[in-house]
Amino acid sequence: MHFPVKKFFSYYKPYLKLYVSILACALIGSSLTLVFPLLVRYITKDVLVGNLSTALNKVFWIGGLMLILAIIQNTANFFVDYKGHEVGARMERDLRSELFAHMQKLSFRFYDKERTGQLMSRITNDLLLLSELYHHGPEDYIKYLVRFIGAFVILIFINPLLTIAVFCFLPVLGVFSLYFNKRLNKGLRRNKERIADINAQVEDSLSGIRVVKSFTNEQEEIRKFNRENNRFLHSRKDTYRSEAYYFNGVETVIQLITITVIVLGSASIVNHNLDLADLITFLLYIGYMIEPIQKLTHMSTQFQEGITGFQRFMEIMNLKPDIENKPNAMFLDKLSGEIEFRNVCFRYEEHLNDVLQNMSIHIYPGEYIALVGPSGAGKTTFCSLIPRFYDVTDGEILLDGMNVRDIDLQTLRKNIGIVQQDVYLFSGSILENIRYGNPSASDNEVIEAAKHANAHEFIMSMPNGYHSEIGQRGVKLSGGQKQRLSIARVLLKNPQIVIFDEATSALDNESESIVKESLEALSKGRTTIVIAHRLSTIRNAQRIIVLTKKGIVEQGTHDELLIKGGVYARLYSKQFELV
Numbered sequence: 001m002h003f004p005v006k007k008f009f010s011y012y013k014p015y016l017k018l019y020v021s022i023l024a025c026a027l028i029g030s031s032l033t034l035v036f037p038l039l040v041r042y043i044t045k046d047v048l049v050g051n052l053s054t055a056l057n058k059v060f061w062i063g064g065l066m067l068i069l070a071i072i073q074n075t076a077n078f079f080v081d082y083k084g085h086e087v088g089a090r091m092e093r094d095l096r097s098e099l100f101a102h103m104q105k106l107s108f109r110f111y112d113k114e115r116t117g118q119l120m121s122r123i124t125n126d127l128l129l130l131s132e133l134y135h136h137g138p139e140d141y142i143k144y145l146v147r148f149i150g151a152f153v154i155l156i157f158i159n160p161l162l163t164i165a166v167f168c169f170l171p172v173l174g175v176f177s178l179y180f181n182k183r184l185n186k187g188l189r190r191n192k193e194r195i196a197d198i199n200a201q202v203e204d205s206l207s208g209i210r211v212v213k214s215f216t217n218e219q220e221e222i223r224k225f226n227r228e229n230n231r232f233l234h235s236r237k238d239t240y241r242s243e244a245y246y247f248n249g250v251e252t253v254i255q256l257i258t259i260t261v262i263v264l265g266s267a268s269i270v271n272h273n274l275d276l277a278d279l280i281t282f283l284l285y286i287g288y289m290i291e292p293i294q295k296l297t298h299m300s301t302q303f304q305e306g307i308t309g310f311q312r313f314m315e316i317m318n319l320k321p322d323i324e325n326k327p328n329a330m331f332l333d334k335l336s337g338e339i340e341f342r343n344v345c346f347r348y349e350e351h352l353n354d355v356l357q358n359m360s361i362h363i364y365p366g367e368y369i370a371l372v373g374p375s376g377a378g379k380t381t382f383c384s385l386i387p388r389f390y391d392v393t394d395g396e397i398l399l400d401g402m403n404v405r406d407i408d409l410q411t412l413r414k415n416i417g418i419v420q421q422d423v424y425l426f427s428g429s430i431l432e433n434i435r436y437g438n439p440s441a442s443d444n445e446v447i448e449a450a451k452h453a454n455a456h457e458f459i460m461s462m463p464n465g466y467h468s469e470i471g472q473r474g475v476k477l478s479g480g481q482k483q484r485l486s487i488a489r490v491l492l493k494n495p496q497i498v499i500f501d502e503a504t505s506a507l508d509n510e511s512e513s514i515v516k517e518s519l520e521a522l523s524k525g526r527t528t529i530v531i532a533h534r535l536s537t538i539r540n541a542q543r544i545i546v547l548t549k550k551g552i553v554e555q556g557t558h559d560e561l562l563i564k565g566g567v568y569a570r571l572y573s574k575q576f577e578l579v
């Protein structure tokens with residue numbers, strides 16, 4: 001996969017000045033660490049030999065210098081630790097906001113395929129690891145590069161032969177690292193996919209906890225969860241095996257280096273080519289040179305994790321929303337509510353059959369339409385095409401004579417209010433949920449909408465009235481109450497077109513008639529399409545459209561269709577028998 005280097009680095013841009021000063025501090029801190037062994041060498045090689053009466057004085061001076069250097073070094077490191085992490089957290093925030101904003105643009109087609117838990121994993125875990133790379137990556141590279149090069153130069157200066165012997169081990173280390181990095185990268189990517197699967201499983205099971213319990217399927221859910229949990233374990237086991245090979249392989253090479261230095265260094269002392277002070281200094285600097293190699297393994301893990309996190313971030317960012325505004329889309333304040341389907345064909349996926357075929361229909365402004373037909377005929381699909389939740393495969397849909405594709409999406413959707421069959425409410429108060437229809441509405445306007453939707457009374461009977469919390473997805477409310485809140489929310493939005501997908505779940509007669517009244521209030525002066533499952537809502541309709549898998553087979557008023565004795569009459573008598 002091509003790696004977008006430019007895009008990767010672009011996230012540093014807002015914090016460039018701060019980040020450069022962090023890197024400068026990292027440079028100062030790591031350069032200063034190189035001075036300490038040199039001072040030790042000076043003490044052991046020059047101060048503690050010869051005249052010992054003046055030595056103590058010199059050692060005090062060097063000690064003082066070491067203290068000053070330590071203070072500077074630790075102040076620089078403090079800045080790197082604190083501000084470095086802060087920059088990382090800021091970048092993570094930016095990436096997360098960008099990803100979330102992009103997800104908001106993606107269409108229904110995307111969400112039909114993706115699992116929510118998987119997406120949550122991308123937006124949380126993956127970005128956390130990426131931020132680690134963003135702030136630690138360059139800073140670590142600078143820190144360890146300075147130590148490595150600095151130690152190398154000093155070691156060459158102390159004893160070139162011994163230094164070259166040490167460096168002979170490095171190609172081995174390089175090849176070894178390359179091989180295991182590849183395996184590690186694959187493993188880390190798989191780990192991320194597995195934890196995303198766990199998230200998706202948890203999201204599924206916990207969101208549907210009521211269904212789980214009603215079917216007493218807790219054991220089945222535990223089994224499904226454990227399957228994903230075990231897959232994650234196996235994936236991690238594989239990664240840890242690669243890591244263990246890698247870490248211990250590197251460790252072995254490092255020990256070989258130390259042993260070589262001790263043996264060759266001691267031989268050099270015996271041969272009078274090296275003194276003890278230089279061997280001690282050499283061993284101290286070997287530590288500085290080895291540390292970056294040791295950290296290389298950690299850094300490469302961090303690098304791989306961050307890069308795979310970024311790749312997963314880009315996978316979503318690269319998805320273009322398939323429903324977008326045209327560059328010259330029309331902005332309108334209000335539509336009159338005229339809808340026309342012209343030879344509309346629609347299928348959800350290329351390889352699936354058409355749900356709607358060559359459908360044409362004209363709905364006039366302010367008309368009250370009932371859409372009836374057998375389950376799966378395409379009633380919901382028909383309604384989803386009007387606000388462009390999906391684009392038609394062929395033909396066109398016109399609103400006020402304009403193709404919906406030419407209308408600005410905000411304009412279009414602001415003019416359409418939808419009361420869904422499965423009402424979705426957000427956790428929060430009743431007030432907040434109704435105000436979702438129009439965030440700038442005053443409390444009085446919210447109350448007015450609730451009154452029209454027949455919701456005011458039940459709201460006021462709750463302990464905290466409009467400030468009552470409704471629980472996640474409105475669990476503390478009945479089906480009818482949720483529908484009335486949803487109607488109030490659309491009333492406050494005040495759109496010209498209303499789509500009401502009637503709940504199939506049985507509301508009792510009383511709440512059904514209250515919802516019906518609310519719907520009447522909602523439909524006043526607006527084009528209304530009701531996906532009807534109940535005869536009571538159908539009777540009021542100015543026109544009933546009967547939709548089957550063959551398309552629109554009948555349309556007319558209730559009485560006209562009964563006289564006709566076709567599909568509608570059969571549907572009607574069937575329901576009538578059941579009532």
Ligand SMILES: Nc1ncnc2c1ncn2[C@@H]1O[C@H](COP(=O)(O)OP(=O)(O)OP(=O)(O)O)[C@@H](O)[C@H]1O
Binds near residue numbers: 355
């Ligand atoms: N997101 C989707 N992806 C693929 N196929 C879909 C999708 N949504 C619906 N379908 C299919 O499209 C067809 C029409 O579905 P639709 O929900 O529009 O029917 P409906 O008439 O509203 O049914 P009901 O009365 O049961 O709500 C069905 O065969 C359904 O399986």
